[in-house]
Every structure is written in C-alpha cells, then in structure tokens.
Amino acid sequence: xxxxxxxxxxxxxxxxxxxxxxxxxxxxxxxxxxxxxxxxxxxxxxxxxxxxxxxxxxxxxxxxxxxxxxxxxxxxxxxxxxxxxxxxxxxxxxxxxxxxxxxxxxxxxxxxxxxxxxxxxxxxxxxxxxxx
Numbered sequence: 001x002x003x004x005x006x007x008x009x010x011x012x013x014x015x016x017x018x019x020x021x022x023x024x025x026x027x028x029x030x031x032x033x034x035x036x037x038x039x040x041x042x043x044x045x046x047x048x049x050x051x052x053x054x055x056x057x058x059x060x061x062x063x064x065x066x067x068x069x070x071x072x073x074x075x076x077x078x079x080x081x082x083x084x085x086x087x088x089x090x091x092x093x094x095x096x097x098x099x100x101x102x103x104x105x106x107x108x109x110x111x112x113x114x115x116x117x118x119x120x121x122x123x124x125x126x127x128x129x130x131x132x
Contacts, residue, residue: 026103
C-alpha cells in the first residue's frame with residue numbers, strides 16, 4: 001500500500017512546501033518510492049501474486065476494488081519508479097524545478113501510473129487511467 005501512499009503524500013507536500021525546498025521534497029518522495037519498490041522486488045516470489053488492496057467489498061453491480069501485482073506489473077512499477085527520479089534529477093537545476101505544478105504533477109503521475117499497473121480489475125484500471 002505504501003507504493004500508492006508515498007507519491008500522493010509527497011505530491012501534496014510539494015503544494016504546501018516553501019519554494020526553495022520544493023525540488024528536493026519531490027526528489028526525496030521519488031527516491032523513497034523507488035526504495036520501497038526495490039524492497040518489494042527483492043522480497044518478490046515469482047510464483048505468487050501479491051495483493052495490495054482487497055477490501056472484500058462487492059457492490060450491487062458486482063464490482064470489486066482489487067489492487068496487487070505479479071511479475072510483469074511489478075516490473076512496470078519498477079520502471080515507473082526508476083524513471084520519475086531521473087525526470088526530477090534531469091530538471092533539478094532548471095527553473096521549472098521551482099514550479100509547484102511540475103513537482104506535484106510528476107509525483108501525481110507516478111501515483112496514477114502505479115495505480116494503472118497494479119489494478120487487478122477493470123474499475124480500478126479505469127479510475128487510475130482517468131487520473132492520468
């Protein structure tokens with residue numbers, strides 16, 4: 001669950017952070033998410049499917065809200081979480097790094113992509129995809 005929470009919290013933090021530390025808060029958030037992903041990759045067993053969010057709620061329409069990952073989706077999450085720090089580092093010394101929208105939206109994009117790659121049913125995939 002921390003794969004979703006960390007980028008979202010840091011995206012919100014960049015909205016309220018002082019302008020002189022905003023670029024570093026975004027970078028710390030991206031690197032923290034990368035560290036959490038690497039910990040998940042190291043402890044992953046290829047024979048299993050890991051459930052991240054399964055509230056066991058089935059609506060009257062038969063919809064479920066499940067999120068998790070297998071080998072392929074974990075690889076996509078890892079690629080996403082490797083690319084976001086690279087994006088933020090490549091713009092660290094540019095004026096755009098001081099913009100709240102750049103840092104916040106980059107981390108929000110990371111949050112939405114993790115949602116897309118870990119969705120285990122159509123409703124969560126659609127919801128996460130619409131966030132992009």
